[in-house]
Amino acid sequence: MTKPVMPADFKRVFEEMPGGAAVLNELTRRFGRAVYVTGGNEGDRETCYRAGQRSVLDFILREINLADGVDDDLDDETPPHDD
Structure with a gap:
């Protein structure tokens, strides 16, 4: 069984090693x-290709x-709630 990769592992590899x-x-x-490319179908294909690369x-x-304590994930659609 392999150890799960954690945010600290990314920090160590890319910032400390x-x-x-x-x-x-x-x-x-x-x-x-930039992800967006103009140009009809070919532009759409290139835009999708670049978006895939960019997502990594x-x-x-x-x-x-x-790992640095910054949580700026704009994809999180859960609105904050007041208790």
Whole structure:
């Protein structure tokens, strides 16, 4: 049985290990570009392709943020409630 990967693992790999920050910078450079592409069906396909690539980068960054105590997940549709 393998240990579940936790946000702290992402922080350790990408921020604390030698070369981790450089790898994260390269991933950001390659896959952090604008997602939307104009151009009909071909533009739609490229937009979907880029969105898929971007989602991986967004996941990594979200995990690092969680390890740092930052929870800025805008996908969470559960509204805050008053007790």
